[in-house]
Amino acid sequence: MTTNRLMNEITLAKTIALRAVHAYLRANGWVRDDTVSRATADVYLWPRDDREFAIVPASEEYGDYGTRIYQIAEQIGRIEGRNTLAALTDLSLADSDLVRVRLPHVHADNTVRLADGAAVLEEAINLLLAAACSADRPQRMYRAGRNRVARAYLERVRLGHTEPGSYVINLLSPVAPYLREPGTLLPEEPFERRVTRKLASGLQGSRQAMDRVNRGVADIGEFERRLGEGISANLCRSVARLTEVGRGLEVSVSWAITRPKQEEVGERITVAFRPPDVAVLNEAARVLGNRQERTNEEINGYVSRLTRNEEDRMGTATIKAFVDGTMASVQAVFDAEDYTKITHAHEARLSISLEGDLHREGQRWRLRNPRAVTVIEDDDFTLLGLSHQ
Numbered sequence: 030m031t032t033n034r035l036m037n038e039i040t041l042a043k044t045i046a047l048r049a050v051h052a053y054l055r056a057n058g059w060v061r062d063d064t065v066s067r068a069t070a071d072v073y074l075w076p077r078d079d080r081e082f083a084i085v086p087a088s089e090e091y092g093d094y095g096t097r098i099y100q101i102a103e104q105i106g107r108i109e110g111r112n113t114l115a116a117l118t119d120l121s122l123a124d125s126d127l128v129r130v131r132l133p134h135v136h137a138d139n140t141v142r143l144a145d146g147a148a149v150l151e152e153a154i155n156l157l158l159a160a161a162c163s164a165d166r167p168q169r170m171y172r173a174g175r176n177r178v179a180r181a182y183l184e185r186v187r188l189g190h191t192e193p194g195s196y197v198i199n200l201l202s203p204v205a206p207y208l209r210e211p212g213t214l215l216p217e218e219p220f221e222r223r224v225t226r227k228l229a230s231g232l233q234g235s236r237q238a239m240d241r242v243n244r245g246v247a248d249i250g251e252f253e254r255r256l257g258e259g260i261s262a263n264l265c266r267s268v269a270r271l272t273e274v275g276r277g278l279e280v281s282v283s284w285a286i287t288r289p290k291q292e293e294v295g296e297r298i299t300v301a302f303r304p305p306d307v308a309v310l311n312e313a314a315r316v317l318g319n320r321q322e323r324t325n326e327e328i329n330g331y332v333s334r335l336t337r338n339e340e341d342r343m344g345t346a347t348i349k350a351f352v353d354g355t356m357a358s359v360q361a362v363f364d365a366e367d368y369t370k371i372t373h374a375h376e377a378r379l380s381i382s383l384e385g386d387l388h389r390e391g392q393r394w395r396l397r398n399p400r401a402v403t404v405i406e407d408d409d410f411t412l413l414g415l416s417h418q
Contacts, residue, residue: 041117042102043095048206049123050085050098052287057105059083075108118190124287125201126225127189128157132196132275141196145274152267153198156280158183159263160228164220169253169321170262182224196275206287222288229282231259232300235268239309252313253320262317268302269310278302322388328359328396329382332375337368344368348381352394361385361396370402380405 051071055061059073066072068087075081083101086094102116109116130153132141141149161179162171174180189199204221218226234255241247252260272278281299302310330350337344342365347358361383363371374381382403385396 038102038114038117039095039099041114041121042098045098045117045120046124046287047086047089048287049120050101052206053105053120053123054083054085056286057109078108081108122189122201122285124206124285125187125203126222126285127281127283128153128200128202128225128228129281129283130156130198130200130271131279131281132271132277133279134276141274146196148274149196149271150198152270152274153200154183154186155267156228156264156271157186157200157202157224159261159267160231160259161224162263163231163256163259163261164223164227167256167259168261169256169317170323172323178220182220185221204285204288206285219288222284225282225284227259228280229259229298229300231255231261231264232268232280232282233298234258234260235265235310235313236300236302238313239306242309249313249316252317260317262314262321265310265314265317269307269314272302272304272310273307276304319389322386322397324386325384326387326396327382327384328387329380330359331378331380332371333358335368335372335375342368346371346375348396352387357394359387359394359396361399363399363402367399367402370404374404377404 054073058076060076062072062074062082070087071085073083073085075083081104083104084097085101086097088094091097098120099113099117102113102120105116105120106113130149132149158179159171161182162168162176165176165178171179185203187201187203189201191197191199202221202225204225205219235252238247238251238255238260241251252265268278268280279299279301281297283297328348328350330348332346333349334347335344336346343362345360345362346368347360349356350359351357352359371381373379382401382405383396383399384401385399387394387396389395
């Protein structure tokens with residue numbers, strides 16, 4: 030091994046948390062020998078060979094901490110039949126949940142087009158973002174950028190090393206270790222674990238819902254009944270895009286060994302998707318998105334039609350505006366004050382801006398609770414890409 034490579038691996042070893050080393054050894058069959066452990070170190074024995082033992086330093090502050098952890102990784106690699114770097118990598122993952130996104134069909138040299146690679150990373154992040162939104166509050170569709178809890182969670186996620194074979198993206202979700210308290214039940218899971226569990230159950234639920242749709246025994250209701258499991262329009266759309274780019278998709282979720290798993294979680298959950306699934310996923314995303322009310326949505330456009338009976342103070346307006354990048358007609362009912370404003374805008378051929386709760390009814394968009402109505406004086410419709418008719 031070259032000196033530079035050795036130094037790089039020792040540098041990696043210095044970053045590995047002490048609790049991660051203990052958790053990894055215990056989880057993989059090593060037995061702590063309390064008869065020889067001391068204040069400066071703990072000793073673990075390998076039960077299948079009494080000549081193998083690991084000496085774990087008692088503090089990360091020791092000057093030779095990185096070297097000693099590197100030596101432990103060497104032992105692990107020798108016993109498990111793999112190289113030291115692979116063992117170091119597993120030790121570094123011990124306090125993170127791992128989301129592994131794999132494209133099974135790539136070029137012969139395990140590469141993808143630059144544009145596809147960028148799309149894969151973006152959609153892999155969107156998968157986690159959808160799960161984070163669902164862990165915060167399950168619903169059909171999210172305006173994900175507005176969920177502060179989910180965005181803050183993404184700031185803590187790390188991008189792991191790539192792997193040889195196919196095209197793989199590893200996302201590391203750090204999770205707090207469990208501080209054991211004898212005789213008590215497992216405490217409520219931290220948000221980070223709830224996210225990865227929601228991702229796993231959402232992927233499984235999507236796979237099961239599609240299987241039932243493909244058999245002709247279910248419809249969109251099968252997806253809606255599983256919203257609590259983590260299914261959303263956002264998740265379906267990201268899975269569809271990843272599957273399309275890779276001509277197939279495999280996502281696995283495994284759990285940090287420093288945090289006990291609830292019994293039903295299992296060691297690792299893996300879900301696969303195939304190209305024929307793309308059409309079903311895209312349609313599920315479209316329908317779920319159409320059925321989700323969008324609160325506090327901003328609308329910019331012009332009034333194309335006004336309707337009010339002579340005896341009524343309130344009136345209905347149809348507003349031409351872009352919704353999801355497409356020109357659409359949005360209907361809303363206004364009180365007398367706002368109706369006067371939009372009547373002026375209509376007569377003067379001016380644009381308006383307003384907020385409300387946008388939802389779809391069949392082929393029509395409606396805006397509930399319209400508010401903050403503003404007439405844009407001296408406006409030119411062409412600046413907004415609109416054409417007043």
